[in-house]
Amino acid sequence: MGTRLLVIGGDGAGMAAASQVRRAAPDMEIVALEKGRWTSYSACGIPYLAGGALRTIDDLVVRTPDQFRADRIDVRTGHEALSLDLDARRVEVRNLTHQRTFQLGFDYLHLATGALPRRPDIEGVHLPHVHGVQTLDDAASLLEDAKRRRPARVAVIGSGYIGLEMAEAFKDRGAAVTVFEARQEVMATLDPDMARLVAKAMREAGIEVRTGVEVTAIDKAAVVTEAGEVPADLVVLGTGVVANSALAAEAGLAIGVKDSIVVDRQQRTSAEGVWSAGDCCQSINIISGAPTHQALGTVANKQGRVAGLNIAGRYTTFPGVLGTAVTSVCSTEIGRTGLGEDEAAAAGLQIAVATVESTNAAAYMPDSRPVMVKLIAEKGSGRLVGAQIVGGGGSAKRIDVIAAALAGRLTAEDLIGLDLSYAPPISPLWDPVQVAARALLPGL
Amino acid sequence: MGTRLLVIGGDGAGMAAASQVRRAAPDMEIVALEKGRWTSYSACGIPYLAGGALRTIDDLVVRTPDQFRADRIDVRTGHEALSLDLDARRVEVRNLTHQRTFQLGFDYLHLATGALPRRPDIEGVHLPHVHGVQTLDDAASLLEDAKRRRPARVAVIGSGYIGLEMAEAFKDRGAAVTVFEARQEVMATLDPDMARLVAKAMREAGIEVRTGVEVTAIDKAAVVTEAGEVPADLVVLGTGVVANSALAAEAGLAIGVKDSIVVDRQQRTSAEGVWSAGDCCQSINIISGAPTHQALGTVANKQGRVAGLNIAGRYTTFPGVLGTAVTSVCSTEIGRTGLGEDEAAAAGLQIAVATVESTNAAAYMPDSRPVMVKLIAEKGSGRLVGAQIVGGGGSAKRIDVIAAALAGRLTAEDLIGLDLSYAPPISPLWDPVQVAARALLPGL
Numbered sequence: 001m002g003t004r005l006l007v008i009g010g011d012g013a014g015m016a017a018a019s020q021v022r023r024a025a026p027d028m029e030i031v032a033l034e035k036g037r038w039t040s041y042s043a044c045g046i047p048y049l050a051g052g053a054l055r056t057i058d059d060l061v062v063r064t065p066d067q068f069r070a071d072r073i074d075v076r077t078g079h080e081a082l083s084l085d086l087d088a089r090r091v092e093v094r095n096l097t098h099q100r101t102f103q104l105g106f107d108y109l110h111l112a113t114g115a116l117p118r119r120p121d122i123e124g125v126h127l128p129h130v131h132g133v134q135t136l137d138d139a140a141s142l143l144e145d146a147k148r149r150r151p152a153r154v155a156v157i158g159s160g161y162i163g164l165e166m167a168e169a170f171k172d173r174g175a176a177v178t179v180f181e182a183r184q185e186v187m188a189t190l191d192p193d194m195a196r197l198v199a200k201a202m203r204e205a206g207i208e209v210r211t212g213v214e215v216t217a218i219d220k221a222a223v224v225t226e227a228g229e230v231p232a233d234l235v236v237l238g239t240g241v242v243a244n245s246a247l248a249a250e251a252g253l254a255i256g257v258k259d260s261i262v263v264d265r266q267q268r269t270s271a272e273g274v275w276s277a278g279d280c281c282q283s284i285n286i287i288s289g290a291p292t293h294q295a296l297g298t299v300a301n302k303q304g305r306v307a308g309l310n311i312a313g314r315y316t317t318f319p320g321v322l323g324t325a326v327t328s329v330c331s332t333e334i335g336r337t338g339l340g341e342d343e344a345a346a347a348g349l350q351i352a353v354a355t356v357e358s359t360n361a362a363a364y365m366p367d368s369r370p371v372m373v374k375l376i377a378e379k380g381s382g383r384l385v386g387a388q389i390v391g392g393g394g395s396a397k398r399i400d401v402i403a404a405a406l407a408g409r410l411t412a413e414d415l416i417g418l419d420l421s422y423a424p425p426i427s428p429l430w431d432p433v434q435v436a437a438r439a440l441l442p443g444l
Numbered sequence: 445m446g447t448r449l450l451v452i453g454g455d456g457a458g459m460a461a462a463s464q465v466r467r468a469a470p471d472m473e474i475v476a477l478e479k480g481r482w483t484s485y486s487a488c489g490i491p492y493l494a495g496g497a498l499r500t501i502d503d504l505v506v507r508t509p510d511q512f513r514a515d516r517i518d519v520r521t522g523h524e525a526l527s528l529d530l531d532a533r534r535v536e537v538r539n540l541t542h543q544r545t546f547q548l549g550f551d552y553l554h555l556a557t558g559a560l561p562r563r564p565d566i567e568g569v570h571l572p573h574v575h576g577v578q579t580l581d582d583a584a585s586l587l588e589d590a591k592r593r594r595p596a597r598v599a600v601i602g603s604g605y606i607g608l609e610m611a612e613a614f615k616d617r618g619a620a621v622t623v624f625e626a627r628q629e630v631m632a633t634l635d636p637d638m639a640r641l642v643a644k645a646m647r648e649a650g651i652e653v654r655t656g657v658e659v660t661a662i663d664k665a666a667v668v669t670e671a672g673e674v675p676a677d678l679v680v681l682g683t684g685v686v687a688n689s690a691l692a693a694e695a696g697l698a699i700g701v702k703d704s705i706v707v708d709r710q711q712r713t714s715a716e717g718v719w720s721a722g723d724c725c726q727s728i729n730i731i732s733g734a735p736t737h738q739a740l741g742t743v744a745n746k747q748g749r750v751a752g753l754n755i756a757g758r759y760t761t762f763p764g765v766l767g768t769a770v771t772s773v774c775s776t777e778i779g780r781t782g783l784g785e786d787e788a789a790a791a792g793l794q795i796a797v798a799t800v801e802s803t804n805a806a807a808y809m810p811d812s813r814p815v816m817v818k819l820i821a822e823k824g825s826g827r828l829v830g831a832q833i834v835g836g837g838g839s840a841k842r843i844d845v846i847a848a849a850l851a852g853r854l855t856a857e858d859l860i861g862l863d864l865s866y867a868p869p870i871s872p873l874w875d876p877v878q879v880a881a882r883a884l885l886p887g888l
Contacts, residue, residue: 012873045806045868059808161867286863297873298866305860319861326865335865362489364503394838397871400864401844407862408852416749417763418851419730420844421770421779422742423605424489427841429456429741 002027005311006091006106008081008247010034011041011135013278013300013307014112015063018073020308028312031104032068033079033093038136039065044297046139047162050146051169057140084109084251086271108273108311111248111261112304115241115279115295120157124218130235133162142236151175151233155223157215159186163238164198164329167207170236178208178230179238180215180223189325190388191340193355194374197390198334205330241295243280256282258293265317267307275311277303286320287339287385287406288347294321322386324403326396335399338386338406341376350379352443358432360392362424371395375402375412375436382411382444387433394426398433412437412444446471449755450535450550452525452691454478455485455579457722457744457751458556459507462517464752472756475548476512477523477537482580483509488741490583491606494590495613501584525557528695530715552717552755555692555705556748559685559723559739564601568662574679577606586680595619595677599667601659603630607682608642608773611651614680622652622674623682624659624667633769634832635784637799638818641834642778649774685739687724700726702737709761711751719755721747730764731783731829731850732791738765766830768847770840779843782830782850785820794823796887802876804836806868815839819846819856819880826855826888831877838870842877856881856888 005021007014010032018030032039040063048054065075082092082101090105117132119125129149131142154170156163159181171177179186179202185195186202186209199209210225217224223232243260245253254262254270260282267275278300285292299321306318324337344351353376361368369392376385387402389395405415415437422429430438449465451458454476462474476483484507492498509519522541529535534549561576563569573593575586598614600607603625611621623630623646629639630646630653643653654669661668667676687704689697698706698714704726711719722744729736743765750762768781788795797820805812813836820829831846833839849859859881866873874882 042806042808042868042873044866044873045808048809048868053810054808296866298864301873302861316857319858320863322863324863324865325867326870327867328869333870337863337865362486364486364489364498365492366497394841396867397838397841397865398844400842400862400875401848403863403865404845404848404852404854407858408848408854410848410852413760414763414851417746418844419764419766419768419781419847420742421768421781421841421847422488422740423769423771423840424486424492425772426770426777429486429488429745431844 002029003107004029004031004105005108005110006104007032007110007112008091009112009114009278010039010075010077011112011114011278011300012297013114013304014110015040015068016301016304017110017112017275017277017308017311018068020305021312022071022073024309024312024314030072031074031076033081034075034077035080035096036135036137037077039063039068039075039077041136042297043134043136046133047165047169049139050143050166051172057136060136081247084247086251086274109275110307110311111269111274111276111280112278113244113247113280116244117237118239118242119237120215120239122215122217127218127220129220129233130218130237132237133166134241146234149233153231154234154236155180155230155232156236156238157223158238158240160188160238160240161325161327163236164202165327166236166238167202168329171205171207178210178232180213180225181209181211182214184212186211189323189336190334191374194372194388194390197372198329198332201330201332207330241279243293245280248276248280257291260293266310267303267318268310275307277307284320286322288343290347292321294323296325319407322403322406324399326399328396333389333391333393333396335389335396336387337399337403338384339376340386340388344376344385349385351376351385352379352440354436354439354443356432356436356439358435359428360394361426362428365424369393371432373432373436375433375440377412377440377444379444382413384410384412384415387436398431401433412440446473447551448473448475448549449552449554450548451476451554451556452535453556453558453722454483454519454521455556455558455722455744456741457558457748458554459484459512460745460748461554461556461719461721461752461755462512464749465756466515466517468753468756468758474516475518475520477525478519478521479524479540480579480581481521483507483512483519483521485580486741487578487580490577491609491613493583494587494610495616501580501587504580525691528691530695530718553719554751554755555713555718555720555724556722557688557691557724560688561681562683562686563681564659564683566659566661571662571664573664573677574662574681576681577610578685590678593677597675598678598680599624599674599676600680600682601667602682602684604632604682604684605769605771607680608646609771610680610682611646612773615649615651622654622676624657624669625653625655626658628656630655633767633780634778635818638816638832638834641816642773642776645774645776651774685723687737689724692720692724701735704737710754711747711762712754719751721751728764730766732787734791736765738767740769763851766847766850768843770843772840777833777835777837777840779833779840780831781843781847782828783820784830784832788820788829793829795820795829796823796884798880798883798887800876800880800883802879803872804838805870806872809868813837815876817876817880819877819884821856821884821888823888826857828854828856828859831880842875845877856884
């Protein structure tokens with residue numbers, strides 16, 4: 001027998017690594033355990049399935065177990081890793097289909113156990129009409145339930161990306177939708193001034209958005225808050241996720257912020273021959289230098305690739321995260337990258353801030369729509385720190401220019417000088433991010 | 445009297461400088477001469493006026509002479525600078541309305557004389573139904589003529605951005621349009637393999653594109669080529685522009701590539717107290733380090749801003765150009781930045797090239813459209829050199845990520861690691877530019 005790599009977790013972070021190893025180390029034996037039914041899928045696509053833009057759950061599967069098997073990756077779905085013995089180099093595995101437990105040895109181990117939906121500790125949260133949305137198995141159960149119940153009133157608890165996208169999805173299906181957010185504003189990843197624009201767009205589209213309202217219980221037909229009951233036939237939890245790191249922690253691996261697995265630049269954990277990637281592990285924020293937990297598909301796939309190349313004996317590193325994210329809800333695009341005002345303050349950075357209104361195309365074009373850009377830079381150095389965008393079509397992807405500028409350690413003045421593109425149907429002459437940079441200069 | 449700044453040329457490069465000086469040096473007297481009727485306008489918007497998306501020429505005027513005058517900038521439209529005496533610090537001016545000539549003194553001079561449409565040296569090129577498209581005055585004359593003639597057949601000679609945009613504009617008005625290009629492919633700013641995709645999209649939209657065909661003459665009712673005559677009621681010249689630098693050259697200023705005015709990083713010409721910006725002056729390509737002539741509104745406005753700040757006694761520099769440009773024709777977006785294959789070779793760079801097909805949104809989304817990305821990096825260092833994009837909606841602006849990456853001197857590996865944004869309706873998980881970077885790695 002050659003060397004055996006055992007991958008725990010069959011989604012992006014696990015299978016990206018497995019695929020890299022397969023290519024770069026053709027002789028290595030690869031076994032991948034997946035608790036659920038699917039491998040390598042797009043959980044971010046679940047709202048579009050719920051909303052009806054996609055027809056079947058299979059649309060979200062990037063690569064099936066059989067496709068991996070054809071590539072000599074021994075994928076075992078319906079298999080859960082129960083415990084891990086690092087000294088003996090073996091894992092205790094439960095075959096969920098046949099209800100059997102067995103031991104599986106490994107030489108190298110890659111932990112890609114992902115994240116679990118956070119379930120608020122309130123009465124009724126485990127009722128059958130209350131759904132988390134983290135895995136395709138979650139999605140399957142939600143869709144089946146929605147089909148059966150045909151909910152007229154849907155409650156979404158939490159207002160992150162998935163929460164807002166699910167709210168829109170059920171609105172598109174004709175339900176009356178209420179979003180509950182305990183904080184004063186939606187979308188904790190945005191600064192309050194930008195988040196307010198998102199809430200406004202959602203309300204204008206007919207979604208009830210209730211901020212500053214804590215849900216205290218869920219019962220069969222309603223969501224209970226301090227301010228009274230709101231009828232709901234179906235409840236979606238958009239209350240974020242927690243790193244699924246129990247297996248690693250019990251085996252004695254170093255655990256970092258928010259229970260995520262500590263890794264180095266090569267995605268190596270604290271134990272020899274054990275790597276980790278994706279929603280279960282910790283990242284370093286490029287701007288603050290601080291450890292952070294970022295459960296995003298882009299990060300998971302990049303980290304998985306890096307882990308795989310290193311497992312195969314190549315050398316490559318993961319540069320860290322900026323927290324870049326975009327979405328589109330109710331005809332409004334939202335993007336963010338780097339640090340917000342509070343995050344910058346927490347990182348010890350003194351900042352200048354500019355928020356400007358521009359347009360996504362030349363203002364004179366009939367289809368042009370407003371774009372708000374908030375740009376943050378460090379005082380003195382002028383170095384960019386972060387940005388947030390809320391606006392019409394084509395707004396959000398502009399955040400990537402800032403992400404690239406942050407990676408290149410560019411200043412606000414550099415951003416003004418950037419040779420960015422312009423054509424009347426696509427952009428104003430000064431791109432909105434440059435308009436923001438110009439407004440920022442006097443404050444630096 | 446205080447110091448007098450004389451600006452020659454009332455479009456972006458001239459008026460951006462004037463506006464900066466007005467703010468930063470409130471006491472300076474500013475006189476701006478403009479040969480035509482309009483100031484500070486969007487010539488890039490002319491095709492959308494011609495195609496009917498905009499209603500009046502005034503839509504394209506960003507700031508009128510009266511608005512500048514209210515800001516104590518003495519704009520004189522219908523005034524042409526005839527000659528320049530640098531020793532005597534004065535210019536000979538022709539008032540075109542009253543047909544009078546007079547002398548005007550200055551302390552500082554800013555030359556923003558722009559570019560002139562290149563008129564091919566063929567018979568009939570000066571006929572009244574043959575139109576260049578460089579200034580709003582050109583646009584006014586073209587629109588008036590098109591209204592009168594109601595052309596059923598339109599010929600566009602040349603296939604740069606404006607040529608292709610004008611071709612689509614007349615197609616949208618119901619005319620049969622033929623584009624003539626003497627070279628083997630359209631769009632000299634793209635590599636041939638990418639340009640071919642553009643020609644294909646235009647043909648599929650019903651525009652006749654004839655490449656490798658030289659126009660030898662124009663007569664009243666047809667365009668004459670080596671391969672026969674093609675009927676045409678109206679002819680648009682999209683044959684590019686030449687720097688309008690005669691005034692500067694005659695005054696003895698240093699002239700560089702393609703007759704453009706030589707400037708330093710502060711936009712200073714070879715003469716003391718004389719600045720220049722925009723389509724009349726030379727730029728440095730950031731990647732090759734070579735002087736180039738780039739007639740683009742974005743560059744003009746940035747250079748104008750830099751010139752203005754320096755004229756006002758501040759210090760700032762123009763970082764150079766990447767040749768970033770985008771457009772949208774026939775539902776296809778096109779973007780380019782940095783060097784193409786031939787330009788890289790001419791700059792002495794050994795390169796690796798990857799061309800990939802990806803999608804503008806997650807491939808499973810019903811509205812997703814193909815995107816071709818060509819990415820070029822330097823061998824060995826892996827440093828990015830340039831990129832070209834042709835694809836569906838939202839494709840082109842992705843070129844700005846590469847522009848920012850080029851400014852930050854990032855490598856293909858850096859690009860793979862960039863924390864770019866993802867959401868199914870807006871982008872695949874790996875952005876198309878990162879898919880290209882991954883394909884590029886093995887060749888480096």
